[in-house]
Amino acid sequence: xxxxxxxxxxxxxxxxxxxxxxxxxxxxxxxxxxxxxxxxxxxxxxxxxxxxxxxxxxxxxxxxxxxxxxxxxxxxxxxxxxxxxxxxxxxxxxxxxxxxxxxxxxxxxxxxxxxxxxxxxxxxxxxxxxxxxxxxxxxxxx
Numbered sequence: 001x002x003x004x005x006x007x008x009x010x011x012x013x014x015x016x017x018x019x020x021x022x023x024x025x026x027x028x029x030x031x032x033x034x035x036x037x038x039x040x041x042x043x044x045x046x047x048x049x050x051x052x053x054x055x056x057x058x059x060x061x062x063x064x065x066x067x068x069x070x071x072x073x074x075x076x077x078x079x080x081x082x083x084x085x086x087x088x089x090x091x092x093x094x095x096x097x098x099x100x101x102x103x104x105x106x107x108x109x110x111x112x113x114x115x116x117x118x119x120x121x122x123x124x125x126x127x128x129x130x131x132x133x134x135x136x137x138x139x140x141x142x
Contacts, residue, residue, distance in 0.1 A: 001059065003115040008056040009064045010109055011127055014102050015049035016066045018042075021098065031088045037137050038095075048127050055120065092141035099135045103128060 022042045029035045056063060106128045113121050 001116055003113065004059060004117050004120045005056065005061040007109045007113065007115065007120055007124055008052045008059075008061060010105065011052040011123060012049055012056065012063060013066045014106065014127065015045045015052065017098070018045040018102075019049060020066070021095075025091060029087070029091065031141070034088050034091065034141055037141075038091075041095075041134050041137075044130050048123065048130065051123055055117075055123065059117075088141050092138040095138045096135050096142075099131045099138070102131045103135070106131065 019042060022038050022045070026035060026038045026042065029038065053063065106124055110121065110124050110128060113124070115121065
């Protein structure tokens, strides 16, 4: 059960970073295609976050949020990316980098999963798949 809590909190934190990062920049994006892609990703991150949160609470787990320093750093990066050179490319690069880190970490959790609930594993695989798709989608903006 403890590993279920760990992976669910990771999923919550990972999606929380995606949600916060996208919210920080989406209103400043001038490219309609990029804005549409980011809003689609925001919706999916929110859906996965809500699923992980509901599952964690149903198991009486304790939600652990992203630390404030990580959130601040994400916001600063988002602001810098929208205010420099080619913002569309910079945002896409930043999203790809963040997603790549997320894929590596969730893959580690999946490969080492020995939890009790296969639903937790399926949600982790869903996040991994979505994050990989997001990387591919962002490549079009490079």
